[in-house]
Amino acid sequence: MNFLYVIYAVLTMGGLALFLGLVLGIASIRFHVEVDPRVSHVVQVLPGSNCGACGFPGCEAAAESIVKGEAPYNACVAGGFKVAKEIAAILGVEAGEEGIATVAAVGCGGGRGKVKMRFAYEGIHQCVAANQLIGGPLACNYGCLGFGDCAESCPFDALHMGNDKLPEVDPVKCTSCGICVVTCPRGIMKLTPVGGDYVVACNSLDQGKIVRKVCTVGCIGCKICEKACPVEPPAITVQDNLAEFNYETCTNCGICFEKCPTKCIQRATKAEKIKTPPVKTSA
């Protein structure tokens, strides 16, 4: 075996590596881009899921805007109070107070599992698409269509479609970023305070007798809950044929939950770990 070729091989690889190293070194100086070091600090602090709830296209973009001063230090919706405090420390500003922690809740108890269909739907299996076809295949104009647009859109894997074709929230993973709220074409998802034990699992503004015809667990606007509420003024009121909680005054006594004739008030899925709430904005 000719030893010369080994020498040639070593020289070739070594020479090439040296040459390319030099080229890359010179290029890295010539193509240098100034980056504020605080931006990379902020990027490390941010959740890194690129969910877009803050309104910026990803965590990197949000970090740049925050450091430049175009966005407030509590811009990260998903990060909550903890992230806001850390960003405020990096920027050297005072952090505000804690806000109220919220979690996503499903405002429908019927859906394709329980409610009749108006017609057989053979289209794209997306809620947004189905909703546009003459009011949707569901007999209820406000109910959950069950194709899972919300679950698809959740960047934290906290929302899944259950066996009854209704979404189920994982309260541990939910960061209350609000993307599911915007995604649902019927406005069924809502953000409720973590301390609230009950939610109204109905979204229908139809009159009671119309709701009764299509759904057994819908709110009929009978006002029994409003009359039974021990708080004055009532923490649960019926507006436009739909019951609504006022979570600031609700005491979680559960009387409305027991008295509701259609059982449309349901227990909220409890968060097992305390979520970090957002910072209260003064604006």
Place this chain on the structure above:
Amino acid sequence: MAELERYFLLFLGALLVYNILLIRFIALCSFFGISNRMETSIGMGLAVIFVMTISSAVSWVLWRYVLVPLKVGEFLYIPVFIVVIAALVQLEEMAIRKASPPLYKAMGIYLPLITTNCAVLAAATESVKPGFLKLNIAYHYSFLEAIVYTLGVALGYTIVIIMFAAIRERIDVAPVPESFKGYPIAFITAALMSLAFTGFANLFGL
């Protein structure tokens, strides 16, 4: 005229007849991984065109003027070409970052991903040692032939990945059976596309 005809045949052969993805089954990992969204597929395709063409050119020059004269080409060409490709990708990343930050952000992770894309190495190797292509050309490609060939390969990759992304986006919202959702139906679709592309097989009487 015969010259032009040769280049045209070489280009079309690399693009359609011996399509790198669907007929030779090279670079399938990035193909399946990137193609679920259209924007990423277009970005990946463009980046591959850029990197593949330049790295093939540099590899050809290195082969002809360094590796062959020293007679170390046969066993050394793989590491040498890989080093060249990696350096080129780094350079491209730096240049794009300086020239157009929005484009750099849009491409994100896909730029460094091209280094590991075997299609780039395959094209570079083919430029210097044509093996798969049984066209009636002399064993050694000229510089221009290598460029034309590589452009054909890169465009073949780009066209197929864009077509596949278009199909996959629509499959995502179709009522596919639960056990087929995701990669299984994607593989079946790619197989059907591959069958369709074998229709080009005797285009030049090959």
